[in-house]
Amino acid sequence: MDADHAPARAVVVDPEGDSFLVREGERSLRVDAAGLAAVVLARRDDPRWVWDTPRVYPVLLAAGVRVGRAWDLRLARAVLRRAAGTPEAAAWPRDEWDDPALAADDGALGIDVAPTPPAAEEHRRQLSLLEGAERPGALRLLITAESAGALAAAEMRVTGLPWSASEHLRVLDGLLGPRPTAGARPARLEALVEEVRAALTAPALNPDSPVELSRALRLAGIAVASTRADDLRRVEHPVVAPLLAYKKLARLHAANGWHWLDAWVRDGRFHPDYVVSGVVTGRWATRGGGALQLPRQIRSAVVADPGWCLVVADAAQLEPRVLAGLAHDRAMATAGHGRDLYDGMVASGAVADRASAKVGMLGALYGATSGDGGRLVPRLAQRFPRALALVEQAARDGERGGTVHTLLGRGSPPPGAAHRAAIAAGGGVEADDALQRRARAAARDRGRFTRNFVVQGTAAEWALCWLADLRQRLWLLGDGELAERPQLVYFLHDEVIVHAPVALAAEVEAAVRAAARTAGRLLFGDFPIDFPLDVAVVERYSDAG
Template sequence: MDERTGERDHVVVVRRTADGHALAHGDGVEEVAAGALAAAVARLEAQGPRWAWDTADVYPALLEAGVRVARAWDLRLGRALLRRAAGTRGTIAALPADGWDELAPVDDGALPLDLGSDLDPVAEHARQAAEIAASERPGALRLLLTAESAGALAAAEMRFAGLPWRRAEHERLLASLLGPRVPADRRPASLERLADAVRIALGAPALNPDSPIELARALRSAGIEVASTRAAELRTIDHPAVGPLLEYKKLARLHAANGWAWLDTWVRDDRFHPEYLVGGVVTGRWAARGGGALQLPKQIRSAVSADDGWRLVVADAAQLEPRVLAGLAHDRAMADAGRGRDLYAGIVASGAVATRQSAKVGMLGALYGATGGEGGRLVPRLAQRFPRALALVEQAAREGERGGTVSTLLGRSTPPVSDRQRALDRDAAVFDADERVLQRARSVARDRGRFTRNFVVQGTAAEWALCWLADLRGRLWELGEGRVEERPHLVYFLHDEVIVHTPAAMADRVAEAVTASAESAGRLLFGDFPIDFPLDVAVVDRYDEAG
């Protein structure tokens, strides 16, 4: 079923065979020889089908051949979603683990052929379709799987096209910050100078500052009592060693995460090709497998630079999770606070708190379950002004503490209670006189409550972002001509931020498309509820210019 038109999908299921692929659709089964899949898909794509497959397996080779598809049903992601989705009849949840649960994205775009008959995609598609049709909210689950599958297509396209990354600029930055390149087993000059400064300040000439144990011992020997060597704690200490030590930690992180070894591994032909894991986080957010795609430090962002004659359109959603919470709870007071302006400024204007910082801290406290400190103190004030929103996250927390399941707007559900919590709950019920067992059980329950409290909001925000991404992907395709990488195309996605690489002449139209897609995603999820999702949009030559 098409979520927008209500019309029945034309589904084509792609199955590997010993000699190539088989395409199962309404007209029967079409056998396709090895090497002929791209031509067959291009021919059938003109009919507007939804391709049922494992995107990570099939789509990269199609992109290499210049074939782009509009819609998919990702069977691997669908299996993972339906394993846990509440409100289904539980048929898929009751299945023993099989090949569909074991599948994962692969590096070369090819899966072995001997994973077993349980990988029959025709049968799996039928199972998933039946499970969704019989669920309590089939439209929502279908939309969730559609958005997740569109995300998988976008992820494959972003990896294929790559994020424009100037190797020469990256090397210049490393040289300016770290010094000349050195062998992998040696510290760059800047790190060695800082390490010497730390050793002198602490009176520890043999100190290895990369060792937390040695560093903690040296700090204590110098009369500095620390619970850890984390930067946040070190910043509270007044000592000559702290300045060079903090700088050492920052540059050491850069060297380890995005130094010369990273550059050699991940950037080729001035493109960074990240490996996204769609739905890799339990809430539905994406993860990355190697390369640190979701953590691009500001120190090196000038290396992300558009091609000659092209621009980067960088957009991120302002205060996405609080706005999603307002929409989920239908809290009109909170929606009004953010309409057409900074939400935190609107909270201040409502009289709930005195400063924007207090509004931000209080809202984070509500989303993450703060009970102490400034966040815990401010949450009751927000609850008075925005009772529906705060009641929603409180209810999710209580459900989690009881060991229950909570779900996002579209139906992504939390994992079942851990064996540890079940065991503690049993022990607490049997040994209710043992205060230590009771305390452990309460602690585990509170932890799960904090998780479920945030899950419903972060997970629904991930759904909004997927709908934004899916809609934008379609709009960008309509703006240009040629292959994916020859038109305006997505090159980066991080939770609530996208980067589009576009011919300069189309940059303004792309910026309009980015905004229109955000509005469309809001309507798709929240209907006519008056919540808006403003974006910060910048058209720049380099990522660091976006602010």
């Protein structure tokens, strides 16, 4: 991706009914879907296609046409709305280029929506704003990476993750029993329900109801803070084992059972429907299907085609390494250089063991003030002061009602109305103790969000740059149609799966690692922080460890 964010000739595509208006400079051409595919295929100069990716790119992919790079106007608008140094964007009238989720976060639902400007006009406005931004290069890189992510998401939906329905059925039968009739529980779940009812002396209990379950636990003399698995594990009682087993299998049945298989797998492929930057930090979400939560029980169903393999790669300790780069904390960078970062923290003398390093770092990232995390954070602060100071400052900014930004300039949403009201009520001269406590709690919640936002958001930027660069490298490894080359088929925050011919496995692994180095260089320049990967070449996803 070294040159992918460089200036390129822009070609704007605007869908209008069943046709598309293609504009380049002062020239324009109206075409149908087949005509659009012909226009793209005729180009040999790799222009940047300016469009709304989910509305246009699937039309091209259906015709077997891939593009190298794009500028997604909707994603760019979302970035610019809150970006560092672009106050004019916040005042733009809202129209259909705005992400509805973004409008909801800003409390802007119910306002009048302005007429949507044509794509070419919107693109000119975005470029003009970028020229006057404080850090135009960083924002341009972010928008370019977001847009490449949108292309990859569309391609992964079309290509699909290789999936063995027969293996999935075998797993379900083994764990749950035969497929039940509609509305009934599988046999294994029904047996566990009976065990739970007997242990609680509650013959009519519905364990899927938190209210009923909480009441039954109380009547049995079991005091728990909630019915969540973490709280139940702290209890010694005969009901705990069957209840935990029920909860685990019930999740599998609801999220990835027979109905999921019927709805999401066709022709040997699971087709994930990703939402690029569906979370305010820039992480992806999905529109159903649960692509970001594939449980380990069914990963054996992800099976490469004959003659192909799965190259599974994930970044080790991504968020702590990103924090070290953000803060330019050389001590933390050195601790993770060429090794497991948590082991390096132990070797530095900051903590006694790897488990403590992990708990302490999670405490720093999420604002722990008590328990093991709260106890270990000060020790990490002594050894890695720059990193811990960065997240503490982000937390203080949030507590005061401010906004924070990622490395490339993505801005956090402003405080919500409830937060502002709590702070205002608790800060007045007449505020009683209860109002003051609520104000402090609201401030702490906001601070925990902003301290994590800067790190998680920058980690999402690293992952997008990794994905974007890898996408281009994979295209160069093969020849022929998209389906005949190594393909990105899965993305999960800091993990990718590439479906590749076995003969290209070594080259794909090298590409995955090279793309990670490129992502680190794009974000942190020559600062000595590395991003090691755990890479496995396997036939089944479950074999990747």
